Amino acid sequence: MESKLRVEVLDFTDNALALIYAACRQCYSAGFAGDIAVESSKDPQKQADFVRQVAAAGHESPLEHVKCTFAIGGVSRALTHQLVRHRLASYSQQSQRYVKASPFEYIVPPSIDTDADMRAMYIETMDRIQDSYDRLTQAFADKGIKGERANQDARYVLPQAAASSIVVTMNCRELIHFFGERCCSRAQWEIRNVADKMLEQCRQRLPAVFEGAGPKCLNLGFCPEGEKFTCGRMPAKQTMKHEC
Numbered sequence: 001m002e003s004k005l006r007v008e009v010l011d012f013t014d015n016a017l018a019l020i021y022a023a024c025r026q027c028y029s030a031g032f033a034g035d036i037a038v039e040s041s042k043d044p045q046k047q048a049d050f051v052r053q054v055a056a057a058g059h060e061s062p063l064e065h066v067k068c069t070f071a072i073g074g075v076s077r078a079l080t081h082q083l084v085r086h087r088l089a090s091y092s093q094q095s096q097r098y099v100k101a102s103p104f105e106y107i108v109p110p111s112i113d114t115d116a117d118m119r120a121m122y123i124e125t126m127d128r129i130q131d132s133y134d135r136l137t138q139a140f141a142d143k144g145i146k147g148e149r150a151n152q153d154a155r156y157v158l159p160q161a162a163a164s165s166i167v168v169t170m171n172c173r174e175l176i177h178f179f180g181e182r183c184c185s186r187a188q189w190e191i192r193n194v195a196d197k198m199l200e201q202c203r204q205r206l207p208a209v210f211e212g213a214g215p216k217c218l219n220l221g222f223c224p225e226g227e228k229f230t231c232g233r234m235p236a237k238q239t240m241k242h243e244c
């Protein structure tokens with residue numbers, strides 16, 4: 001059964017702008033962040049302007065106080081493997097031990113979905129995998145082995161295409177880094193789709209921080225991926241003339 005992508009915000013730190021503002025100002029103020037927060041709440045525009053400047057200048061530690069939690073579903077295990085490589089984050093992923101994969105949902109890459117022959121071959125493979133999985137869990141059941149003890153070994157035949165759901169929490173600093181890597185055209189289409197949707201929702205909630213976020217070349221002003229891999233949006237690093 002084919003699966004559909006969902007990316008939803010479960011939680012975003014309340015009063016995010018005021019919090020980042022107070023944290024930034026504490027660095028340069030003889031006052032106390034608690035008082036700064038109360039005083040600044042009268043002027044959200046001032047907060048936004050200040051936070052925008054600070055984020056653009058790369059003063060990133062105040063951004064760590066604000067976090068966002070996303071529910072992500074209808075993504076492949078190939079994607080979640082890439083996602084969880086980002087270490088400064090918290091994850092809770094659907095278990096293939098406790099959740100039986102009958103029927104298992106799967107992702108069809110667009111390059112395969114749009115070619116009738118390849119799509120037919122792909123679906124047939126998924127059907128055969130489902131059949132193998134079901135026969136294995138049945139064989140375990142015949143031996144009196146059920147639940148996670150059967151699922152945990154039967155799952156070895158499942159493909160990377162198998163759909164998964166995952167909850168991820170990142171702070172704003174890590175999110176900006178994540179978008180830098182995963183909104184880049186070098187990232188695979190599936191994680192790029194997810195990253196684009198996450199960025200869209202972050203921009204809506206906290207534009208002062210996220211309006212400049214995106215592929216890392218936007219902030220660098222050049223593409224660090226090399227001439228062979230660059231998408232051409234920015235000049236490749238090697239082609240830039242350095243001036244002192």
Ligand SMILES: Cc1cc2nc3c(=O)[nH]c(=O)nc-3n(C[C@H](O)[C@H](O)[C@H](O)COP(=O)(O)OP(=O)(O)OC[C@H]3O[C@@H](n4cnc5c(N)ncnc54)[C@H](O)[C@@H]3O)c2cc1C
Nearest residue numbers: 082084085086087088089174177178181182184186187188
């Ligand atoms: C296009 C693309 C292709 C990739 N291809 C491959 C591949 O072929 N094989 C593969 O194995 N991986 C691959 N990766 C994954 C990549 O190597 C990283 O594992 C992934 O980007 C997450 O790590 P990160 O450094 O970006 O930072 P995160 O884990 O998100 O951490 C954020 C930042 O914190 C700092 N940090 C975190 N942990 C440490 C630490 N232990 N020590 C020092 N600093 C730390 C670093 O500054 C880091 O950039 C690929 C990633 C991308 C974007």
